[in-house]
Amino acid sequence: MNVKVDNICKSFKDKVVLKNTNMFISNASFFGIKGSSGCGKSTLLNIIGLLDKPDSGNLYFDDIAINFKCQSKLAFFRGNKIGFIFQSYNLMPKLTVYENIMLPFMYLDKNKFNSSLFDRLIEIFDIKELLGKQSDVLSGGEKQRVAATRALITSPELVICDEPTGNLDSNNAKYMMELLKEFCKFEKKTIIMVTHSNEYDSFFDDIYVFDEVK
Amino acid sequence: MGLIVKNSISILKTHKVRTLLTIIGIIIGITVYLVANVYGDALIYYYKKMYEGFDSHSILINEALTPDQVIRLKNFYNGERFSYFNRYATMELHIADEEINFTVFGSIIGVTLDFHNYHLPSLDSTYNIEKPLLLCGRPFNNDDLVLERNVTIIHSSFAKLLFGNSNPLGQHITIGRPDGPLNTDKYMIVGILSDTPDVLRTIDALNLRYSDISFTDTPTIPLYIPRDFNTTNIDYVDYFDIDATIITFRNKKDVSLALLQLKHVYKVTRAYSRESVHNELTNETKSIVDIINLIVLVMMFTSGLSLSIILIFSFKERLPEIGIKKALGGSNGDILLQFFIENIALGLFGAICGLILGIFLLTTMAPFILQIPVSSILGHLTWDRIVTPLLMSIATTTAFGFLPALWGVKQNIVSVLRYE
Structure with a gap:
């Protein structure tokens, strides 16, 4: 899925965070968004992920404009087309790893569950042994791998990653980047990742660097 | 889901x-x-x-004592043993001309502590009086109340126990307990009522006979007759009974009418039909x-x-x-x-x-x-x-x-x- 950001503006109270931001992210690319803290990269990511709405401007998925007013359609889009990997994992602590991975199917057509994809993701992220464990006993790296599995299990067209390596040590972070890159390459999915590190630039097909808006 | x-x-x-x-x-x-x-x-x-056993054509009257009656009762017993009395007074009735008159008096049978007359006008031929019937003598009258006469009406079984085959009318009794009379007032018997089931049960339960009633049998004996009993030496009678008068009407609609009259005209607070109970x-x-x-x-x-x-x-x-x-x-x-x-x-x-x-x-x-x-x-x-x-x-x-x-x-x- 290609994504087009067209003149998007966003302010919080008096602070302008995004001002006429434009970008195009082509289908099946691993796209990096970089910038210093507070530059608005997470805000942009939230808008692309339909978690937040812009003050003005348009967002296009495969050249179709997104209507931010219809909450139920946005929810449908988030569930069916977008996968999220957050820096803080956002797993449900009292649910098991398996239950966390299956959470998206609470809102999706059960036929969309692909058992072979499930098996492959379990293998790629090496979490088979963790399936029965409660997620709050996992390490940071394990949590992030579970979060990634949950994001990808619905086979989303677009994967939004908000600094997924931020809480990981360098080995785990690199491993995560490799896995995402592999997923992007073989599954032909678009991945947009926000990061403030230059360490992983080589993984990205394209990078957008934010100029801080004053 | x-x-x-x-x-x-x-x-x-x-x-x-x-x-x-x-x-x-x-x-x-x-x-x-x-x-x-x-x-x-x-x-x-x-x-x-x-x-269910209570006939649907009947009225049950259990009149609560008025404050005035309570005072009279207390005075009568000089404040003693009042706790033995149920707060309900006995209501008896007698027939006068074509009316039914209800006479309420204290809870000691036959003792005219106080009474009020209520009457149900002209329901003649619509009712049967079940209990107690005045067998002989006379009912209480207004003069008894006005002149505060020491007169009494007792049940026939007690009359028989106390006086045998002698005529109880005109005889005198005293009210008291087995440990002695409560006062020295003598009450003249002016009427005899038919027995109520309660009276018969009491006599039967205690197996009372003239000769073997002991002065100290038990404090709960409702009737005391001294050992040296003879028909001319009656000391006192002690009788606690919660009695109720039941009047049975031939037509059910008369029950409602009677209830209405008793409750609203005469302010009788406890008069029931089966339905009202x-x-x-x-x-x-x-x-x-x-x-x-x-x-x-x-x-x-x-x-x-x-x-x-x-x-x-x-x-x-x-x-x-x-x-x-x-x-x-x-x-x-x-x-x-x-x-x-x-x-x-x-x-x-x-x-x-x-x-x-x-x-x-x-x-x-x-x-x-x-x-x-x-x-x-x-x-x-x-x-x-x-x-x-x-x-x-x-x-x-x-x-x-x-x-x-x-x-x-x-x-x-x-x-x-x-x-x-």
Whole structure:
């Protein structure tokens, strides 16, 4: 899925965070968004992920404009087309790893569950042994791998990653980047990742660097 | 839906304290509701059965003493032993011309402590007087009251015990206890009444005979006759009886008319037909049950309110969960549905526990209160008595859980995802 950001503006109270931001992210690319803290990269990511709405401007998925007013359609889009990997994992602590991975199917057509994809993701992220464990006993790296599995299990067209390596040590972070890159390459999915590190630039097909808006 | 239900249950398990507190409130409410209502129904039925033997054409009169009568009674006994007396006075009746006159006097049979005359005008040929009939002598009259004569009327069995075959009319008796007379006043017997079942039962139970009645038999002996009894040396009679007059009418409609007259014209406070006895007991029971239901309602409201408060507080910790679910594609409706299911599960589980506890109490403890058989109590455990609390419980939890849930889902996703 290609994504087009067209003149998007966003302010919080008096602070302008995004001002006429434009970008195009082509289908099946691993796209990096970089910038210093507070530059608005997470805000942009939230808008692309339909978690937040812009003050003005348009967002296009495969050249179709997104209507931010219809909450139920946005929810449908988030569930069916977008996968999220957050820096803080956002797993449900009292649910098991398996239950966390299956959470998206609470809102999706059960036929969309692909058992072979499930098996492959379990293998790629090496979490088979963790399936029965409660997620709050996992390490940071394990949590992030579970979060990634949950994001990808619905086979989303677009994967939004908000600094997924931020809480990981360098080995785990690199491993995560490799896995995402592999997923992007073989599954032909678009991945947009926000990061403030230059360490992983080589993984990205394209990078957008934010100029801080004053 | 299956996943949502499963998820709801696991979330309820996760928030144990909130779940437990709410469920305890519901359990208490539902248990009290069930026990009060089913037991109330059983009690009403029990009363109905109890008065079935009482002819539907009859009036039962049990007049409460007026304050004035109480004072007269107290004075009569010089303040002693008044506690032995039931607060009801005996009501006797006699026939005068074409009217029925009710004479109320103190609870010592035949002693004219005080009396009031009531009458039912011209219901001649519509009634039968069942008890007690004036067998001989005369009834009390206004002169007895005005002149405060020491006159008395006694039952025929007592007359026979006391005077044998001699004519009791004109004889004198004294009122007292086995340990001595209460005062020295002598009362002249002016009339003899037919025996009431109570009198006959008393005599039969004590197996009273002229020769073997002991002065010190027992303080509960209602009738005392000294050992050296002879017909010319009567010391005193002690008789405590709660008596009631029953008048049976040939037409049922006359019962209502008589009741109306007694209650409203003569302000007799305790005059009953079978229906009115039953109705009064039923209404009293219903009133108690209504009060209990009101308390239950307040309890359920409080329980619901605390659920709301707990939910509002726990929502802060549940905001990330809401955010995650929204990010994973859950719409506001989906999230609300989840909370709805959680609250239904809470209400349902609490209600089921409450019902089980209620049935347990009804089958174990309630029968001992009024000796009502378990089967009779459970016979009143109807579907509506089960479905109503179930619905009440679910309505409480869903109604009180809705606003906090709505507040939760209206939160901005980005901000709630940052709660973790």
